Amino acid sequence: MKKGKIVDGKNKKRRKQQTPIDDPSPSPSPYLPQDLVLGNIITRLPVRVLSRFKLVSKLWYNSIVNDTKFAMSHFSHHQTRRKLWFNLHNVLKIGKDEVRNYFFNLEKDGSDEYNFKLLHKHESQGRSIEPVGNCNGLSCFQRMGISPGSEEIIIVNPFRRETLNLICLIPKIGGGGGSLKYLCHGFGFDLLSQEYKVVLIYTTSTSEGDRGFICMVLTLGVRSWRKVVTSTCDMLPPPGYSPFPSQMVTTMWKKDHRSAAICGGDLLWRITHTGSLDGNKIEMLLSFDIHNEKIQFIGLPEECNSLQSTLKRDYYLEIGHHLLEFKGYPCVARSAKRLINRTDSNKFCHYRFEILFYILKDKVNQEWENQESFDVRLKDDSFEPGEDYRNPFLQYFSHIDACPTRIFSFSDQMILYWFDGGCLIFYHLEHHNVVEGFHSDDKQTRSIFKDKMKEINPDPDYDEEDVDDSECVCPLIDYQLHAQVENIISLNKLHS
Numbered sequence: 190m191k192k193g194k195i196v197d198g199k200n201k202k203r204r205k206q207q208t209p210i211d212d213p214s215p216s217p218s219p220y221l222p223q224d225l226v227l228g229n230i231i232t233r234l235p236v237r238v239l240s241r242f243k244l245v246s247k248l249w250y251n252s253i254v255n256d257t258k259f260a261m262s263h264f265s266h267h268q269t270r271r272k273l274w275f276n277l278h279n280v281l282k283i284g285k286d287e288v289r290n291y292f293f294n295l296e297k298d299g300s301d302e303y304n305f306k307l308l309h310k311h312e313s314q315g316r317s318i319e320p321v322g323n324c325n326g327l328s329c330f331q332r333m334g335i336s337p338g339s340e341e342i343i344i345v346n347p348f349r350r351e352t353l354n355l356i357c358l359i360p361k362i363g364g365g366g367g368s369l370k371y372l373c374h375g376f377g378f379d380l381l382s383q384e385y386k387v388v389l390i391y392t393t394s395t396s397e398g399d400r401g402f403i404c405m406v407l408t409l410g411v412r413s414w415r416k417v418v419t420s421t422c423d424m425l426p427p428p429g430y431s432p433f434p435s436q437m438v439t440t441m442w443k444k445d446h447r448s449a450a451i452c453g454g455d456l457l458w459r460i461t462h463t464g465s466l467d468g469n470k471i472e473m474l475l476s477f478d479i480h481n482e483k484i485q486f487i488g489l490p491e492e493c494n495s496l497q498s499t500l501k502r503d504y505y506l507e508i509g510h511h512l513l514e515f516k517g518y519p520c521v522a523r524s525a526k527r528l529i530n531r532t533d534s535n536k537f538c539h540y541r542f543e544i545l546f547y548i549l550k551d552k553v554n555q556e557w558e559n560q561e562s563f564d565v566r567l568k569d570d571s572f573e574p575g576e577d578y579r580n581p582f583l584q585y586f587s588h589i590d591a592c593p594t595r596i597f598s599f600s601d602q603m604i605l606y607w608f609d610g611g612c613l614i615f616y617h618l619e620h621h622n623v624v625e626g627f628h629s630d631d632k633q634t635r636s637i638f639k640d641k642m643k644e645i646n647p648d649p650d651y652d653e654e655d656v657d658d659s660e661c662v663c664p665l666i667d668y669q670l671h672a673q674v675e676n677i678i679s680l681n682k683l684h685s
Contacts (some may be wrong), residue, residue: 232263236348236675239263253677260678261383264325271599274347275305275613275624276328278667279317279646280637291637292328292347295624296388303624305634309347318343319395319666320448321387322376322456326676329376329387335602342387344376344409346680352391357389357414360403361415366396366409369403373441375449375456377479385409385683388449388456392439393418400437406482409684417482427473427488427555438463440473442510452514454479457487459512474512474519488548490557493521511596515603519549521557522596522603542594544603565605578667593665599672606670608662611642615670642669 227249231242245252252259273295280289289312292304313332321329326348332341342355362369384458389405402483404417423434441447442459447455457476463470473495491511493598509524523545542565592607606615611627625636641663 217660227259228244228262232259233266233269234296236677239677255679257678257680257682259674261680264404264674264676265672269600271674273303273324273615274308274671274673275325275491276320276669277641278320278330278639279664282640286314288317289637290318290330290345292345293634303622305624305626305629305631306535307631307634307637309350311343311345311352313343317648320662320669321374322448323380323669323671323673324376324451326673327376327385327678327680329372340389342389343409344387344676344680346676349677349679351410351465351680352569353684355387355407357407358406360391360405360416360536362393362395362403363418368394368466370411370458371401372439373447373449373458373475375451375458375477376469377449377451377454380454381480389475389524390458390475390477400439402439402484404477404482404484409680415482421583424486426483428488430471430473430486430488439475446512449477449515449521450512452515452519453517457512457519459489461508487549488555488557489521492559493523493547502594509594513561513596513598515546515548516599516601519552520560520598521547523547524594525594544602544605546603592662595665595670596673599629601633601685604670608663608670610644611638649677 190193230248231239231253236423239253243253243300243616275293275295276290277293278288280291282289285673289310292309292311292661293309295303295307298304298307304329316332316334318332321331321342323329326346328345328347330343330345332343335341338359340357342357342361344353344355345351348673360369367469370388370392372392372501374390375387377388385408387409391403391405393401393403395401399419399420399422401418401422404419406415407413407418421437428431439462440463442461446459449458451457451684452465456479458475459472460475461470463473473489476487477484477485507525511522511524513520515522525543525545526541543562544565545562546560549557589607594605594607594608596603596605598604602617604615606613608614613624615622615624626634627642629635629638
């Protein structure tokens with residue numbers, strides 16, 4: 190009896206441990222699904238870390254390297270992680286018929302100071318380039334004078350070290366008469382369709398004297414350019430402005446300001462209208478809606494009209510106007526350099542720098558708001574004339590012929606910067622950073638900026654230690670400081 194009970198007890202335990210054959214519940218997997226890992230975990234990793242995972246499998250390699258949707262998802266997770274970039278264009282290599290363009294990332298070293306880190310080098314045989322725009326980690330520029338019948342556009346992804354070349358045939362005016370002139374260009378991203386677009390704008394004049402615009406638009410991924418024709422007579426003037434004369438001539442505000450400012454879904458340029466009969470000039474903005482591909486004119490605030498001089502009246506020695514995006518709105522920043530005092534030697538002066546912001550919050554009614562303003566100054570408001578004269582920031586406050594002031598914004602911050610060919614200064618509030626390319630610890634970086642300085646100062650006996658900063662004028666189209674996000678998208682796959 191006892192043995193039988195023992196046997197029965199073992200049988201009961203065995204029966205409890207057995208799983209019925211028809212039990213439909215699957216055993217849990219110790220691994221996460223691949224689509225979950227790639228779409229929600231790997232897309233959140235920085236670009237530098239992603240390179241380690243390319244060799245895990247063919248699926249991971251194709252996703253990270255070739256999948257445009259994966260790249261878009263990765264970018265969306267990193268939009269707030271912007272970094273400072275610096276583009277240096279048209280660096281002539283002495284003894285060689287080539288122009289080089291360099292793309293740098295600004296990174297802090299152990300001493301909390303910024304240094305140039307080279308991301309990519311692009312070479313162009315014998316022709317200079319002009320920037321078209323920077324958008325989402327991609328840089329676009331135009332190679333000048335390549336052919337009398339076409340325009341060459343180049344797009345670069347510095348992080349992938351990829352280049353995409355595009356050719357646009359110069360459009361023709363219908364009817365067989367009239368003239369056409371190149372006006373401006375831009376590069377932006379359509380937030381609604383999630384597409385990148387290149388825009389080239391020409392002004393037209395018919396044999397009867399009527400004026401208009403031709404916009405050549407290319408969407409990356411589409412092989413052909415689209416031609417959008419608009420007559421000036423069909424465009425509404427800004428509120429409060431008189432109707433435009435049919436023979437009005439439109440030109441850029443400045444020849445070296447042909448690239449667009451990007452604000453949301455619009456490309457913006459500052460232009461000047463001139464009446465062909467009376468010669469009267471009017472300044473305003475030209476806006477291109479990236480999604481709808483339509484252009485319109487936007488009036489400027491009266492205080493930002495550069496045609497009205499206020500230099501003598503307000504003791505200003507320099508008035509600057511800067512078009513940019515600020516806090517998600519189009520913004521015109523008016524900068525003014527004012528004389529404070531002059532030293533006994535009459536050689537060195539002290540200047541004060543002021544900035545006022547005008548923001549277009551209502552695009553439909555075109556109403557500008559006068560926003561905050563601030564002063565840019567040295568912490569002690571002065572310095573000794575002989576100290577650190579290579580520093581263009583200090584030199585800006587002591588000499589009228591200083592490097593041009595440029596402004597851009599990111600993350601609701603306003604950044605001012607100056608560049609003399611070898612030294613970059615960027616300033617935020619009361620703190621300024623000095624980044625000396627020609628004194629870099631990296632030999633290659635030091636050589637790049639010395640080549641640029643030699644181009645600006647062609648004296649064969651040139652020594653950067655003996656050059657007066659007022660002699661160093663680097664063309665505005667040759668450099669840009671901007672904030673971008675790392676983008677792993679493949680240009681070749683995007684435009685295949």
